[in-house]
Amino acid sequence: MSKTIDMEVLASLCKRRGFIFQSSELYGGINGFWDYGPLGCELKRNVKDAWWKTMVRAREDVVGLEASIIMHPAIWKASGHADGFADPMVDCKECRKRFRADQLCEEQGLALIKNGSAFALPADAACPACGSKNLTEPRSFNLMFKTFVGPVEDESNLAWLRPETAQAIFAQFNNILATARQKVPFGVAQMGKSFRNEINPRNYTFRSREFEQMELEYFIRPDEAVKLICGRVATLADNPDLAGEPQADWGWEVWHRYWVEQRLAWYRAIGLPAADLNQHWQTGDELAHYARACVDIEYAFPFGVQELEGIAARSDFDLSQHQKHSGKQLDVFDEALKQAVDRLDADAKDHCTQRIVAAWTGRGKSGEEARAFAVKLYEGKYVPHVIEPSAGTDRLALALLCNAYDEETITDEKGKTDQRTVMRFHPAIAPIKLGVFPLVKNKPPLYAKAREIFAKLQRRWPCFWDESGAIGRRYRRMDEAGTPWCVTVDFQTLDDGTMTLRDRDSMKQVRLGISELIEKMDAEIG
Ligand code: ATP
Numbered sequence: 001m002s003k004t005i006d007m008e009v010l011a012s013l014c015k016r017r018g019f020i021f022q023s024s025e026l027y028g029g030i031n032g033f034w035d036y037g038p039l040g041c042e043l044k045r046n047v048k049d050a051w052w053k054t055m056v057r058a059r060e061d062v063v064g065l066e067a068s069i070i071m072h073p074a075i076w077k078a079s080g081h082a083d084g085f086a087d088p089m090v091d092c093k094e095c096r097k098r099f100r101a102d103q104l105c106e107e108q109g110l111a112l113i114k115n116g117s118a119f120a121l122p123a124d125a126a127c128p129a130c131g132s133k134n135l136t137e138p139r140s141f142n143l144m145f146k147t148f149v150g151p152v153e154d155e156s157n158l159a160w161l162r163p164e165t166a167q168a169i170f171a172q173f174n175n176i177l178a179t180a181r182q183k184v185p186f187g188v189a190q191m192g193k194s195f196r197n198e199i200n201p202r203n204y205t206f207r208s209r210e211f212e213q214m215e216l217e218y219f220i221r222p223d224e225a226v227k228l229i230c231g232r233v234a235t236l237a238d239n240p241d242l243a244g245e246p247q248a249d250w251g252w253e254v255w256h257r258y259w260v261e262q263r264l265a266w267y268r269a270i271g272l273p274a275a276d277l278n279q280h281w282q283t284g285d286e287l288a289h290y291a292r293a294c295v296d297i298e299y300a301f302p303f304g305v306q307e308l309e310g311i312a313a314r315s316d317f318d319l320s321q322h323q324k325h326s327g328k329q330l331d332v333f334d335e336a337l338k339q340a341v342d343r344l345d346a347d348a349k350d351h352c353t354q355r356i357v358a359a360w361t362g363r364g365k366s367g368e369e370a371r372a373f374a375v376k377l378y379e380g381k382y383v384p385h386v387i388e389p390s391a392g393t394d395r396l397a398l399a400l401l402c403n404a405y406d407e408e409t410i411t412d413e414k415g416k417t418d419q420r421t422v423m424r425f426h427p428a429i430a431p432i433k434l435g436v437f438p439l440v441k442n443k444p445p446l447y448a449k450a451r452e453i454f455a456k457l458q459r460r461w462p463c464f465w466d467e468s469g470a471i472g473r474r475y476r477r478m479d480e481a482g483t484p485w486c487v488t489v490d491f492q493t494l495d496d497g498t499m500t501l502r503d504r505d506s507m508k509q510v511r512l513g514i515s516e517l518i519e520k521m522d523a524e525i526g
Helices: 007-017 038-057 073-079 101-107 166-171 173-179 223-230 252-269 317-326 335-342 346-362 367-378 393-404 444-458 471-481 491-496 514-525
Strands: 020-022 034-036 062-064 086-091 098-100 113-115 118-120 139-142 146-148 158-160 186-195 210-220 277-281 293-301 304-313 385-392 405-411 417-423 434-438 463-465 485-489 499-503 509-512
Touching: 007 020, 007 393, 007 471, 034 038, 038 062, 038 186, 038 210, 038 252, 038 393, 073 158, 073 166, 073 317, 086 101, 098 101, 166 173, 166 186, 166 210, 166 317, 210 252, 210 393, 223 335, 223 346, 223 367, 252 277, 252 293, 252 304, 252 385, 293 393, 304 393, 335 367, 346 367, 385 393, 393 405, 417 471, 434 444, 434 471, 444 463, 444 485, 444 491, 444 514, 471 485, 499 514, 509 514
Parallel strands: 062 186, 434 463, 434 485
Antiparallel strands: 020 034, 086 098, 086 139, 113 118, 146 158, 186 210, 210 385, 277 293, 293 304, 304 385, 405 417, 485 499, 499 509
């Protein structure tokens, strides 16, 4: 149900009203980088605050982390990014433009040919810019930005800007576990800048080279531990109540679905209509080799239905990799598991080990690995598995801008029609919550009253003072900024304290006093 918005028109409003500017515009801009202006930075801050509030502060089982952007390069070796975080790139030999081979093929309804880790173009692939078929073969291009730590620019000082925030959570797992007084299942959330040297940044801010992510790593027990503790592992077939409290017997499949539901509910709560949100369940070779399931939550952007967030069940891959590469233990001791295994006799343990070996070898792992895992389990230990909801702040801000944008024809009492542009943000997301206007500026008592009201409200919410131009013009400017309400302070305010409140969406006006106004805004901003 993608809206028909001209992205150029939206970008021009974003520039005109101070949501988004091209980075370094003064010097002609730099491709793939964007700046958020006075309204845009408030919008983004609201998005991040809403995420943090829901994912961390409102939960007892999630804590936060704020890690450095540059980390030890060994982290990116362990995670697989140093060797595998690459996109296939092709160049047009005629017009010299550069493209991502997978995207170029997808847009032309073709399939990129995979030969192991190498790629080849199908014969009829053509340059999207000039139509030439004279293209280079795809070459892998690592997306991580390189830099050097310290004054000497040699390989031993090479470092990367993080391409995702998640890895720091794994690298700090032991410290968090030791300090946060949490037990599995629990999560660690982080938001912050990530950098990817995208081959072809495009669709406005959708694919940028510098962007922000909001990521959660939610650590759960492996199903084998759940089975030993609870005697069973709940699956989706058991119809668990995903909106209710999580249960001890949930297996990874239920936890994964739980997070998909949580995240969808959050997107709806901040104003994205359910009809514009889509779930894409990755299948077959779309799935990373270690992932058991991955869902992309997509939004119907004007340029197509595209990913906002990926929610992956990543097994114990990440912590195991870091355990292997760092040589440090990243397993946990689980008291409930130890108590459960202490009740088992030798036969029951043998039986359990056989089941684990059969299941693991069925998934392509070695019997030896399975037996080592079982031995740990009987000590009450395991490497936690993880569910990862990973969202992009800038993509979400763009979705909210697209969703909010509206143009409508309005007719006044005299039958005169006019066109208005209005950004219909959810009040929680709107950069400015309230416009405060004195009806006139040359009447000192009225003006002073309006300033007093403004000062009172501004302590609670971002408000905007506007005293210039006709009231109608002031409303229109606030409509374009997406401000849900405006109040006008007039002569009656001096008598009875009431003001005119004008609603952005309905344009209806009512009179109310300041305490009623505060109550209303509190309820609607949430
Ligand atoms: P894509 O397939 O679109 O390149 P991805 O699957 O590589 O994205 P992830 O690695 O799963 O993305 O990153 C998680 C989230 O981070 C994405 O869902 C997206 O919202 C955001 N993100 C990733 N790359 C970019 C980018 N270049 N610009 C803006 N946001 C991004």
